[in-house]
Amino acid sequence: MTHLEARRRFPVSVERGFDYITDLQNWPAYWPGLERVDPSSEWGSPGDRARLTIRLLGREVDLELTLQRFERCRLVEYTSVQPGLPDARHARLFTAATDGFDYGIVVDYEPRPGLRGLLDRTLLRRGISRAMEQTLRNLERELPAGGDEPRD
Numbered sequence: 001m002t003h004l005e006a007r008r009r010f011p012v013s014v015e016r017g018f019d020y021i022t023d024l025q026n027w028p029a030y031w032p033g034l035e036r037v038d039p040s041s042e043w044g045s046p047g048d049r050a051r052l053t054i055r056l057l058g059r060e061v062d063l064e065l066t067l068q069r070f071e072r073c074r075l076v077e078y079t080s081v082q083p084g085l086p087d088a089r090h091a092r093l094f095t096a097a098t099d100g101f102d103y104g105i106v107v108d109y110e111p112r113p114g115l116r117g118l119l120d121r122t123l124l125r126r127g128i129s130r131a132m133e134q135t136l137r138n139l140e141r142e143l144p145a146g147g148d149e150p151r152d
Helices: 014-022 024-030 114-142
Strands: 002-010 034-037 049-056 059-071 075-081 088-097 100-109
Touching (some): 002 114
Antiparallel strands (some): 002 100, 034 049, 049 059, 059 075, 075 088, 088 100
16 A cells, blocks of 8 residues: 655644635645546535546546545545546545644555556656645645635
């Protein structure tokens, strides 16, 4: 199992951060490579699905996300299925802090067998790691210090 994790503290309340990050309308502002979110997507209750297209490793990839757990201001867990790549489990962790909130991004996936597995353990791993770090940088822009309101 490949496990990737990245964390950052943001200078807004956990409520504001959670609401911003989990709102489908905001995903294009901070999700790297996001091309489009299917308008039929829903995100807020276990079983909800979001369909989106991202650019990953130089190509467009259609993802279907299925929400497993949605605990306000604490935890979001979902799975992703994408053609040509291994399925993945994701977690978004939210922890209140005196000066904002701590946010964690976790991705777990099982590399496929054979040559594809080598690509999953190298190129895919690097691509996901870069996307996680870019997501955090983008959120730093969208959730700036000096105010509790995310930028529009």
